[in-house]
Amino acid sequence: MRAVVFEQYGDREVLRAKEAPDPQPGPGEVLVLVEASGVNFIDVYQRSGTYQVPLPFVLGSEGGGTVLSFGDGVEGLAPGDRVAWTGVPGSHAEQAVVPADRLVPVPDGISTEQAAAAMLQGLTAHYLTHDSYPVRAGDTVLVHAAAGGVGRLLTRIITHLGGRVVATAGTPAKREIALADGAVRAVPYDEALQAVREVSDGAAAVYDGVGKDTFDASLEALRPRGTLVLFGAASGKVPPVDPLRLMAGSYMLTRPTLGHFIAKRHELLERAETLFGWIADGVVEVAVTGKYPLDAVQDAYAALEGRHSTGKLLIIP
Numbered sequence: 001m002r003a004v005v006f007e008q009y010g011d012r013e014v015l016r017a018k019e020a021p022d023p024q025p026g027p028g029e030v031l032v033l034v035e036a037s038g039v040n041f042i043d044v045y046q047r048s049g050t051y052q053v054p055l056p057f058v059l060g061s062e063g064g065g066t067v068l069s070f071g072d073g074v075e076g077l078a079p080g081d082r083v084a085w086t087g088v089p090g091s092h093a094e095q096a097v098v099p100a101d102r103l104v105p106v107p108d109g110i111s112t113e114q115a116a117a118a119m120l121q122g123l124t125a126h127y128l129t130h131d132s133y134p135v136r137a138g139d140t141v142l143v144h145a146a147a148g149g150v151g152r153l154l155t156r157i158i159t160h161l162g163g164r165v166v167a168t169a170g171t172p173a174k175r176e177i178a179l180a181d182g183a184v185r186a187v188p189y190d191e192a193l194q195a196v197r198e199v200s201d202g203a204a205a206v207y208d209g210v211g212k213d214t215f216d217a218s219l220e221a222l223r224p225r226g227t228l229v230l231f232g233a234a235s236g237k238v239p240p241v242d243p244l245r246l247m248a249g250s251y252m253l254t255r256p257t258l259g260h261f262i263a264k265r266h267e268l269l270e271r272a273e274t275l276f277g278w279i280a281d282g283v284v285e286v287a288v289t290g291k292y293p294l295d296a297v298q299d300a301y302a303a304l305e306g307r308h309s310t311g312k313l314l315i316i317p
Contacts, residue, residue: 009049060092064116137162287311
């Protein structure tokens with residue numbers, strides 16, 4: 001089979017689509033014919049060495065496809081079943097081996113591509129709005145990078161739950177997307193604080209996947225006892241923070257990661273079922289804005305890292 005492999009850490013140029021050994025499922029594992037694989041910042045962190053992985057490494061940790069075969073001990077699956085997953089390496093490939101307990105069934109009513117595109121960002125948006133800070137009707141919530149994959153889902157979900165979104169985005173076109181998704185205001189990053197204060201006495205929560213460039217304004221935008229949910233670092237790592245800064249408003253600060261919120265299989269299945277239901281009902285839209293073959297993987301990550309995309313990017317093996 002062919003797969004995207006890197007043998008040393010570095011920029012996009014270290015990525016190569018090449019022949020790789022056909023994977024074989026072991027006990028409790030499933031061999032999947034990959035139909036689509038998500039392009040995500042975690043892949044950038046792994047490729048650059050920010051997150052250390054064993055080399056050589058097959059990139060990609062999110063995907064969807066059909067079951068080909070499985071090892072001993074796997075029950076409830078049959079060849080041809082449509083499945084999706086996230087948090088398992090090796091999905092930028094024609095075939096992938098995935099632990100059976102990390103797979104979720106793809107229901108009728110949504111495509112395999114939609115499922116593959118939604119897993120990481122959709123499940124992230126679910127736990128952010130239901131666990132990191134449970135959104136309540138009437139809440140004003142600041143969402144940074146609202147035209148990106150997670151940002152668009154957050155805006156739709158918060159609005160569905162009765163909250164009001166103040167969105168930031170880097171260009172007028174991206175701000176129009178945020179407004180179309182339901183934001184009550186969409187402004188440049190440096191106008192976020194002013195926009196929040198124009199519509200409320202402060203944000204109940206800020207969902208910040210940008211990091212270094214937005215952290216200070218995010219904290220200042222909170223109402224007393226508000227929650228800053230820092231879930232990414234697209235602009236770089238936030239410098240060390242003096243906890244006394246939180247005392248200004250008895251603020252809460254959390255830095256969650258998806259793996260802890262889908263660690264138990266019942267949580268993974270419940271979140272995925274809710275997410276797929278939202279997609280089927282039109283509550284959220286999986287906006288796939290770019291599809292790339294394996295040989296164009298460098299172009300896919302150039303679009304992601306350059307913030308040229310306004311939705312989800314997929315590798316189509």
